[in-house]
Amino acid sequence: MLTNPVPVEARGLIKRYGDLAAVAGIDFEVSLGECVGFLGPNGAGKTTTVKMLTCFTPITAGTARVFGLDCADHPREVKRLLGICPQEDNLDPDFSTRKNLLTYARYFGITGREAARRADELLDLVQLRDKAGANIRELSGGMKRRLMLARALLNEPRLLVLDEPTTGLDPQARHLIWQRVRALRADQGVTVLLTTHYMEEASQLCDRVILMEGGRILLEGHPDALVESEVGREVVEAWEAVPGFAEFVRASGWRHEEADGRLYIHDVTGDVVAAAIQGQFPGQQRLIRRATLEDVFLHRAGRALKE
Ligand SMILES: Nc1ncnc2c1ncn2[C@@H]1O[C@H](COP(=O)(O)OP(=O)(O)O)[C@@H](O)[C@H]1O
Ligand SMILES: [Mg+2]
Known part of the structure; x- marks a missing residue:
């Protein structure tokens, strides 16, 4: 069945709900072994994209292929190749942790000893062995997410699709999921497509990010390269502007943004803005930090910049 090694190819993909696109x-692709992150605010269309790729919702127009298989024509085959961790918790509350895995394994024709072996191995992987007999209702949010990750791995997928895998989790649970995703890539070469609205998560995990807003792709690229090209090295944030400071910044030619009484000044090479402020306005309140993907996003999707 595997005629094509490209994990995901989407062309002209459209989903309409009534009048809303x-x-x-x-258009995008995910290459073998790559980790691609879809970033964007709520309502950007990330989950809808994931649902079309994983054959959970019909495609209105355009095509999506998973390992060369057209999602519209071969939903069953596509689903067999995928591991999916949906945004919403859809664990079965009537079953224990382990039983959730065993039941899910059956969808893939995995039963008996083999199902038990995989379930126990995965419970170890996500550190839930001691909760094997617990009812789903007894699990914390972080435990449920870990169980959903384990469930997504039962069929030994070649492509793992994670829709907001760590939203709402505490730092420990988030880092455990990050570690597991990294290990799956390193040890098994699993290809990963994830969505997140945490820029930090995308920077940590992804080879490439795709920024979405309003159902469209705003830009894509390697996280560091995007930061470098869109913002630069540093951001200087200044607040409680001393007399003359805001005028100085506006006249400087530096790319900057003004919002809620705060100035965000982009420093392409680093040190230039900070040094100038130190020289001319040493008493000005400010902090200097590295530019992040979040700055890229606010620059592109957020408030208008005064160039
Ligand atoms: N089943 C649905 N029916 C109608 N509108 C929907 C449905 N699912 C999502 N939407 C709308 O589509 C847009 C994109 O939603 P979604 O893909 O969930 O965004 P994201 O995952 O980026 O937060 C939103 O405006 C949302 O309200
Ligand atoms: Mg979503």
Whole structure:
């Protein structure tokens, strides 16, 4: 069945709900072994994109292929190749932790000893062995997410699709999921497509990010390269502007943004802005930090910049 090694190819992908184009025509690919992150605010169309790729919702127009298989024509085959961790918790509350895995394994024709072996191995992997007999209702949010990750791995997928895998989790649970995703890539070469609205998560895990807003792709690239090209090295944030400071910044030619009484000044090479402020306004309140993907996003999707 595997005629094509490209994990994901989407062309002109559109999803309409009535008048709303939740996904308004996007093109992208995910290469073998790559980790690609879809970033964007709530309502950007990330989940809808994931649902089309994983054959959970019909495609309005355009095509999506998973390992060369057209999602519209071969939903069952596509689903066999995928591990999916949906955004919403859809664990079965009537079953224990382990039983949730065993039941899910059956969908893939995995039963008996083999199902038990995989379930126990995965419970170890996500550090839930001691909760094997616990009812789902007894699990914390972080435990449920870990169990959903384990469930997504039962069929030994070649492509793992994670829709907001760590939203709402505490730092420990988030880092455990990050570690597991990294290990799956390193040890088994699993290809990963994830969505997140945490820029930090995308920077940590992804080889490439795709920024979405309003059903469209705004830009894509390697996280560091995007930061470098869109913002630069440093951001200087200044507040409680002393007399003359805001005028100085506006006249400087530096790219900057003004919002809620705060100035965000982009420093392409680093040190230039900070040094100038130190020289001319040493008493000005400010902090200097590295530019992040979040700055890229606010620059592109957020408030208008005064160039
Ligand atoms: N089943 C649905 N029916 C109608 N509108 C929907 C449905 N699912 C999502 N939407 C709308 O599509 C848009 C994109 O949603 P979604 O893909 O969930 O975004 P994201 O995952 O980026 O937060 C939103 O405006 C949302 O309200
Ligand atoms: Mg979503």
